[in-house]
Amino acid sequence: MPDAIATASKLIGAEEYAQKYLIDMAFERHLITARQDNCLEFLGQLAPTSVVEVGCGPDLLINRFDLAGSSIRSWLVIEPSFYADLIEEKRASIDKLELERGYLEERVEAARTRMPEGFDAVLLSGLLHETTNPQTMLSAANALLRRGGSLLVSVPNAMSFHRLLGVEMGLMQSPTQLSERNIELGQPNVFHRETLEKMVIDAGFGELAFSGYMFKPFSNGQMREVLDIVGNNTVEGLIRLGKRFPENAAEIAIFARKL
Template identity: 25%
Template sequence: MSLEDEQDPTAYDRTYVLDNRLTLQWYPERVAAMAQAGSMLELGLGHGYSTEYFAKTFQRYRVIEGSREMIDRFKEHFAIEGMDIVQGHFEDFETDERFDAIGMGFVLEHVDDPAAIIRRYARFLSPGGSIYIAVPNAESLHRRLGNAAGLLPDIGALSPADLEFGHKRYFTLESLTAMVENEALEIRKVEGLLLKPITTQQMIDLNLSEAILQAMLKVGVDYPELCNSLLIQASRSAQQ
């Protein structure tokens, strides 16, 4: 299935705009800083932030997208050359091509079997290539504070907004690394995406300066366990 099969395509446009602007523009920058600028395969168009960035960064860039509606919306807002969009479900995609980078940015929280997705796409890595996985973190600082204050009794619980977005789960740093390693991949790097101490609405109400918002991104890189989202680079071992 596509992650859009159970997701309202306009939901992210209505809420959490600040989170999206920060995280989804920072994520491709961090991936590009780790990756070799050869070929990339990305799962999902999402909002188009990473798509636009990666199309300019990689020499060869393909995107798999299951939703015709998402493809049409993307083409309405972006005119990007040098990329190839393939319509199809993640679970069914096949190719003889091998890629230096495979992007799974905010995909695994949507799918039925995230481990199976990792297993399938690891086959498409070129020698020395890496998978880049970004997911929401159940144990982010603002969720930890909410839990300690009694406002979020279950730190891993999905909110009504999560369900509207098509989320099926949160991850922790421990659960994500265990899942990746169980698929015979070696973790090369772990980073945090957005050190978020308070809720999105509180951030908006405080009218934080752009300098502070950017600092929350930069400082968060070294504190993944506290960040709003986790970013992992993983590769096949040299023996495979």
């Protein structure tokens, strides 16, 4: 069997990444909420019967989704780290919830046996920037979808105001430069709208719809200090402001369909 990190084109292993990601989650949890809101909006518009969620993270999306009251018959999570244990615990009470332990690129064939006709939707939320070969990840997502199935992909935005400010302050040479946190977490890519849309199209998707969420003028650590002063009730306004100005939001998303 090929080495898992090489197969999935990761700079660091899943367990190490998961442990490092949990350090200093103060503002990151607000980003997770905004990211999940984007996923919930996607699922609400689509009303799929089958979903693949790639990478569940520490705060489970399934906890915020009314699975019993939805049209979904199968919700498959593909997760390589110990976060999968959280899904395993949920499966005891949710028969529609399924789990594949491993990287997406490794588990395509196994996932396809669960839904030979293809899934209705795949969620690649906050993942594509974490692989050295994002095109491989998008191709794997494409392989899991039925024709006409839908993809959600979201990533941190190179053109976020906090990165633009960093350039103007002389702290970064360009908005696509890797930050210290990117390097620490083994995140080799920073995308903007044009690069993300091109990769999604090249992977066999069309009917793209672009969106953004969360206004973030400073780094995560600085934003934690800002919220200590102005209060967490500011966060909802920051999320809405990011939606109003998606080109410069902290994170951007693409809704697309498999051609």
